Each structure stands twice: as structure tokens, then as C-alpha cells.
Amino acid sequence: MAYNRIADANENTERYMDSILIKERLIDSAVADTSVELFGEKFASPVLMPAFSHLRQYEKRTLNGLEEYSVAAKNMNILNFVGMMENDMFKRILDTGAKTIRIVKPYADNGKVREQMKFAEDNGAFGVGMDIDHIFGMDGLDVVIGEQMAEQTSDMIRSYIESVKIPFVVKGVLSEEEAVKCADLGAKAIIVSHHHGRLPYAVPPMMVLPSIKKALEGRDVKIFVDCGIGSGADVYKCLALGADAAAVGRSMLPALEVEGSLGVEKFVTKVNSELRFIMSCTGFKTVDQIDDTCIVRT
Numbered sequence: 373m374a375y376n377r378i379a380d381a382n383e384n385t386e387r388y389m390d391s392i393l394i395k396e397r398l399i400d401s402a403v404a405d406t407s408v409e410l411f412g413e414k415f416a417s418p419v420l421m422p423a424f425s426h427l428r429q430y431e432k433r434t435l436n437g438l439e440e441y442s443v444a445a446k447n448m449n450i451l452n453f454v455g456m457m458e459n460d461m462f463k464r465i466l467d468t469g470a471k472t473i474r475i476v477k478p479y480a481d482n483g484k485v486r487e488q489m490k491f492a493e494d495n496g497a498f499g500v501g502m503d504i505d506h507i508f509g510m511d512g513l514d515v516v517i518g519e520q521m522a523e524q525t526s527d528m529i530r531s532y533i534e535s536v537k538i539p540f541v542v543k544g545v546l547s548e549e550e551a552v553k554c555a556d557l558g559a560k561a562i563i564v565s566h567h568h569g570r571l572p573y574a575v576p577p578m579m580v581l582p583s584i585k586k587a588l589e590g591r592d593v594k595i596f597v598d599c600g601i602g603s604g605a606d607v608y609k610c611l612a613l614g615a616d617a618a619a620v621g622r623s624m625l626p627a628l629e630v631e632g633s634l635g636v637e638k639f640v641t642k643v644n645s646e647l648r649f650i651m652s653c654t655g656f657k658t659v660d661q662i663d664d665t666c667i668v669r670t
């Protein structure tokens with residue numbers, strides 16, 4: 373019989389998500405409340421925007437895709453993220469009014485890293501962070517759209533964290549050891565992620581959530597997750613496995629391209645409605661009550 377090896381982490385992640393099934397608990401349940409508190413702020417949902425970059429203006433709209441989804445985040449009161457960009461673009465994101473965490477690249481130009489983080493804090497960002505999973509590339513250190521990346525040491529990360537007063541998020545954590553290191557360095561959140569499959573055979577983020585949650589027990593560190601999330605069922609499973617919130621990703625791009633911020637609002641509303649439905653059907657009235665008692669790993 374033919375045996376097909378699956379190095380593609382995106383495919384393995386989808387398979388893992390689909391292998392998790394949900395049990396019902398209906399009696400004494402009620403319509404659930406999906407609101408969450410993150411870093412002292414109340415949000416309507418544990419659904420997060422993805423940390424995207426380089427989205428163009430779709431359908432000749434005046435705002436580009438990054439601004440469009442930020443407008444949706446503001447209108448829906450959900451936590452927004454953005455990725456690689458210059459300060460003028462980040463200012464335009466903040467002008468949408470969305471509460472936004474800026475994920476800065478691990479640039480070789482360390483002055484640029486610090487300057488972007490300071491600019492973010494000075495101009496009202498909700499948080500800052502770094503996607504450490506873009507340090508390396510197949511030729512050694514990564515080059516992203518012509519910009520050189522560099523190795524990042526614990527001392528460097530600690531110094532970024534100490535340089536800002538807003539929450540610091542490390543994006544691209546995929547092991548228990550790294551999660552604990554982030555906590556020790558003072559990060560306020562991690563994003564468990566393989567950055568849409570950069571690493572061949574990367575473990576599905578959802579698969580390591582339970583052990584990462586256990587490793588961070590008693591630590592004041594939020595656990596976010598992304599990769600392959602596009603439905604309320606996906607978000608529910610992530611929360612059941614130990615995440616505090618989960619980001620949609622490329623799943624929202626078709627809606628964004630066709631209908632801009634309105635499309636994103638419709639998409640996220642659908643995701644959140646399905647999450648609320650599943651929470652109600654499994655006896656969880658609030659997001660913080662969700663645990664793994666109603667999921668079955670097949």
C-alpha cells in the first residue's frame with residue numbers, strides 16, 4: 373500500500389484539528405457569553421485578528437487589507453494584531469482605533485527593533501512582541517522582503533520586554549521549554565504557532581497546548597494560538613486544549629478581499645456565533661470555564 377509522507381505542517385494541523393470531536397451537555401446549560409478579559413481589557417470574543425503584513429488595497433478600496441481588518445477589529449471589539457511594517461503604516465493601523473499588538477520582526481538592525489517597539493508604545497499600541505519563528509531561513513539567517521534577520525538571545529528578548537510598559541508577546545512558540553523561557557524573561561503572552569507551516573513536520577500548535585498550559589501553570593502568561601483556525605469549532609477546541617484566545621488566519625482572506633472590513637465582520641461574527649453555540653451545547657457559560665471535558669481525541 374502506498375504511504376504518503378506529510379511534511380506539510382498546515383496539512384498535519386488540519387488533520388489534528390479534525391481528529392478532535394465534541395460531546396454535548398445540554399441540561400442546565402444556557403446561552404453562553406463569549407466575552408473575555410485580556411490584560412485588564414474586556415473584549416467581545418476570544419477570537420483574535422492575525423498578525424498579517426503586506427496586504428494590498430483590494431477592489432480599489434481606499435484602505436489596504438491591514439487597515440480594513442483593523443477597522444473590523446475595532447467595530448467588533450476584538451483584539452487586533454499586525455506584523456512586519458514601517459512606523460507610518462503602523463500609525464495608520466492605530467488611527468483605526470483598534471486595540472492592536474504590533475509584532476516586530478527579529479531584524480538584524482537591532483536599533484530598528486527597539487525603535488519600532490518604542491514607536492508602538494509611544495503611539496498607543498496595546499502591546500508589542502516579536503515573531504521569533506522568522507529568525508532562521510534555509511540559507512542560515514532569514515531575509516524577509518530584502519531585510520536581514522538575526523539570532524535573538526534571552527538577554528535581547530529580556531531587554532525588549534524591560535524597555536516597554538505594555539504587554540510583550542512572543543510569537544512562534546512551539547515547545548514547553550520555550551514557553552517557560554518566555555515566562556522567565558517576563559513575556560505577558562505567547563502565541564503558540566508554526567507561522568503557517570514554516571517548519572517541516574512542525575507539531576500542530578493545538579497538540580502542544582495542553583503541555584504548554586501545564587508548564588505555565590501559576591505563571592501570569594496568556595496563551596494564544598494560531599494556524600489553520602477558521603471556524604468556531606476550531607476556536608472551541610483550542611480553548612478546550614488550553615488556549616486563552618485563538619487567531620483566525622488566511623481563513624479570513626477571501627472575506628477580506630471581497631467585502632473588506634464588512635466581510636471580516638461577517639466572517640468573525642460567524643466564527644463567534646459557532647463558538648457560542650458549541651459552548652452552549654457543552655455546558656460552558658463563560659469562556660474561562662472551558663476545559664477539555666467535552667472533547668474526545670480520536
Ligand SMILES: Cc1cc2nc3c(=O)[nH]c(=O)nc-3n(C[C@H](O)[C@H](O)[C@H](O)COP(=O)(O)O)c2cc1C
Pocket residue numbers: 382422423424425426427454455456457475503543565566567568569598599600601620621622623
Ligand atoms: C499575508 C501574510 C502576512 C503575514 N505576515 C506576518 C508578519 O509580518 N508577522 C508575523 O508574525 N506573522 C505573519 N504572518 C503569519 C500569521 O500571523 C499567522 O501566524 C499564520 O498566517 C497562521 O496560519 P494560518 O494562516 O494557516 O491560519 C503572515 C501571514 C500571512 C498569510
